[in-house]
Amino acid sequence: MGNQELNLPMLQAMAERGEIDTIIMAAPDMQGRLQGKRVMPRFFFESVAQDALEGCAYLLATDVECQPIPGYSLMSWDQGFGDFILKPDLSTLRLAAWQVGAAIVLCDIELSGHQPAPMAPRTILKNQLNRLKTHGFTAWAATELEFILFKDSYESAWGNAYRDLTPANQYNNDYSILGTARVEPLIRRIRNTMEASGIQVENSKGECNLGQHEINFRYGPALTACDKHVIYKEAAKEIAAEAGQALTFMAKFNEREGNSCHTHLSLCDEQGSSVFLDSDGHSPSRLFQQFMAGMLRHAAEIMLFFAPNINSYKRYVASSFAPTALAWGMDNRTCAFRVMGHGKSIHIENRLPGGDVNPYLALAAMIAAGLAGIEGDYDPVPLFIGNAYEADLPRVPHTLSDARQLFASSKFVCTAFGADVVAHYSNMAKVEIDAFNAAVTDWERFRSFERM
Template sequence: MTRNDRHRTLHQLTAAIDAGEVDTVVVAFTDMQGRLQGKRLHARYFLDVVVGHGTEGCNYLLGVDIDMNTVAGYAITSWDRGYGDMEFVLDLDTIRLLTHLPATAMVQCDLVWPDHAPVVQSPRAVLKAQTARAAELGYAALSGTELEFILFEDTYEAARDARYQGLTPSNQYNVDYSILGTTRVEPLLRDIRNTMYAAGLNVEGAKGECNFGQHEIGFLYDDVLVTADNHSVYKTVAKEIAAHHGKSLTFMAKFNEREGNSCHVHLSLRGQDGRIVFWDDATGTRSELYDQFVAGVLATMPDFTLLYAPNVNSYKRFAAGSFAPTTIAWGEDNRTCAVRLVGHGAGARMENRVPGGDVNPYLALAAMLAGGLHGIEKGLALEPPLEGNAYTSGRPQVPATLLEARNAFHDSAIARAALGDAVVDHYTNMADVELAAFGAAVTDWELVRSFERM
């Protein structure tokens, strides 16, 4: 049984390899920064060796910065520990074809140590631990992520040579919902949509967004693990397809002073038998469980902001009047709040508007589940909805800097109880590494402001 009819079973993949239709298999996992990391294997080696015996990768892959530099402070990987291996455990439910590449399939992986103990700090393991908690309470979690990017006419190489300054956006005015604006870049959007559909994602559609060259491709709601797996594949493939078109795109949270790239995360619970638990059909209103879940996400927003906004740049997106949230509040279909409730009946769900395009989906979904389950377990009451403009409401604010979010996460008893000390300490160190790197950098802003005039 596959996730849908566009995923492949191992039997189907074997037949495709035997027929010469697939000659390369990518085995990959998602790292701390949300990137796919792994290996390209010859298909025959994959079948003859890896399916039965697995493959390995250096454990430094969960202990490097964005530039792949080894850094200190991680308990699981260091020079003193010798930088040993982790094993890649194939999740055969994730076999998919990558039609933008010749004769290529992909399998996503979990990570275990040589003694087969799970690597609990890996993002997929962090999310699986929270889905297991939900299952113990009788619930399954569904989610969808809405991920924006900005598209440029420049290649990635040209953009780097220009130090990412003076790039030409593919649309040079606001194309929010514009059919003309999306037509201008439809060859690329179409390639991404159709490639992702062939790879097993349930594609909804594409629309323009506000910043110049900004677009969003939407995918249907699914199980939280499926959504996180698909999200990671989509980000990588979208960049690869952009490169094939001689263009580049970025998911960074705040590329310039205009609108940032959001990643609104929708989430709801169902009973494990599929029953609706966020809605009371008898009264036509939200269930008490739904209110408790949302109350928990709000109560733990400062605790888990680090997992929603993991980089220095993430916090540049939080600006009043920008459609990015600054206020910890909820509202009925209110886009000025951190949490927006939408839908009814089977479609009732919460939208977390805090994450940006740089978010690691596994960690964000794990944090939302941890917060929501905390609300259920503690029976938290949901405050009344915020009416009107949350930016001017005077309500508590989302942490405004990476340092503030780092400290709240590190000191959170709720985070440590839900995720475990090993996970909290690991991602606290990731924040420390980023803060140190940014603190040592001389920015373009400083040069322009200071070179002549100071």
Template structure:
């Protein structure tokens, strides 16, 4: 089997490294609902003797827990009554990579299947692959890139926990957007992240400062959508691990404080099965009707799919006017106030979805964009006129402003149910219900400050 690039390993490569003693630990991992890597660390010899060719399993509760790993009610696929059985970890051998920031360690990313080899429909990777199959049926493939912002703190994760995540010290004390001096101060960490990610098979562009104190972005080249999502979750996990090795901490919260939030802008374009352009007419030097319909579909379904772009309570704090996070649903040419920004020409023509925050699950966000775009193509939806000027002041439909509003749109949408299936929709609506119930039961610092003495 071919590898994604020359820094990935084949199974034969991995076997040779284990037998030579260069690799002694193999991580088998899948991506859960919250976008986190979950799985097992296996001894290399055990991996070769008992897992290769046979597989391994994990409890199905891993796709039915809250962020604190509590078992919760409401999921059809698992419960106490059903006994919390196993899912099969099915290795995707194209994802084999070294984890160079950890000694003698490799990773293989997995799909999830039931014992009868049916895909676990609620698995984020399965959801994206289902939408990619819909594209393939039309002779199309998706190319994507994710721009993921983060905030670096001088506190370790342990210190941050003990401080209740209050009064943390950001790695920069002022806005370092594009500042070389500001990024130099964090360069030992950023350089380690860049170089380790390249060695792990990601194609690194570079790093730059952002607006919030301690906020930075490490950029990567676009790739096919599944590879991009796989790399995204590896990078997100690795950045935290590497930060911990530096005695620092990183957060990918969408809105960690009252300043600028952290985004995950997603760039997406379609190509033909043989790589031919389908979004750009070279003879006319203009967008194709298919491109326009795809954009129209993404916009028409954006509110319905917002739960996949903004999957947490905190996500909705990011949608604020004048923040570079969108509040209205319109498109514009190179207009960063719009939810959908069109950039590039020819082979570089692509749409940028500016709705997702850094806490988005990339498999789910990409699946939502593809499903929305296909809705536009199949329905031949006409693209509305370009939005010029300040989209914050426009009369366009609004991005849902709360998780509850997004959950209701998602759960009741016939378009979403047709694209994803009832099983997936009900599963992720229940995830939202669990988070909403937990949040509504919490007494926050804001309430105490406002009400303890003065009310």
């Protein structure tokens, strides 16, 4: 079947013909992973499509291991871990072409009375998009996810404690046609399967680390871009697993280049014209300057939404194409914010997020900071020219602990997202920090076993 985004009558007709027998209902969790249920078509059409499904409230109160964690005010053992409401957003309905006979629909997480759960990532982004709307603006976005592909299966990688894995390429394949041809059967299947699922692919390319690749998707409305991001990430892992291989989006797998997720953003007015472009047709506008000033002023405070894990901060190494300085420049890859495009295509590339980012939170943070610049009439920050790695500029927070402290104590963050969201994601970071601090690592054993 061709490129396929679905509506309800189309899905029902396909189910009646026996072409669809499974509907995946999933919501993005705090980590940006899809969590939910597989339901049968009859149940979906009769009981769910125009109503909702239920799922345990711990979906927004677990760590990466899916263990329920204390410290969350709206869901806990004391409150019995009741159910959330999973409300299907039928505009996201599409074929899950990487699975036989399956469709997928993304859901919003709601509390009792169908109130949006304030800490749900999709809700957090929607709230910032609604703020933009009051100014007459809409946000367009795209994310560029990098991953490292291995010849090992997920099961064998786990069994080997993720040591001695065989990357799918043995040398730097950045832009290499020859090198990427080695893995083209798998990458081609991912590209074509995404197209068949109604997610338009622009291109794929090799990257610098061994076995590292990137697949890029068409620019579009910000919420839609995030929805496609999380579906693609799930599908790519499933496709690799079916081929007996594994891929990782973790920010820093080894000491070579990490996995980035460059996040592109532009704003349009009600006529669809870029508000980042000045009336001369080629210069950044005053509004762009204010938006950029807001992102730069608050970037350190919102790093938790760009870099949510311990491992995230190991990406920020000088001369690695991952930024270490908070600056903006025109087509300058040494800066945290790179301005790209010409004329009406001018947009911001945020180079801070890694492959482990939750895209809803990253774009929400960019919009919130930019709006603070617009609403506060911030003074423009001069663009940076040169090597930002070596310049005297504000730096990226060094650790998750630093980022958490800045996030939790920020008046701007509390105003933009609300105290409940601040407390929720500060607790999420604390859980990761505590777990890491309690772990004994291979580095410590090699460093200390004999010589200490």
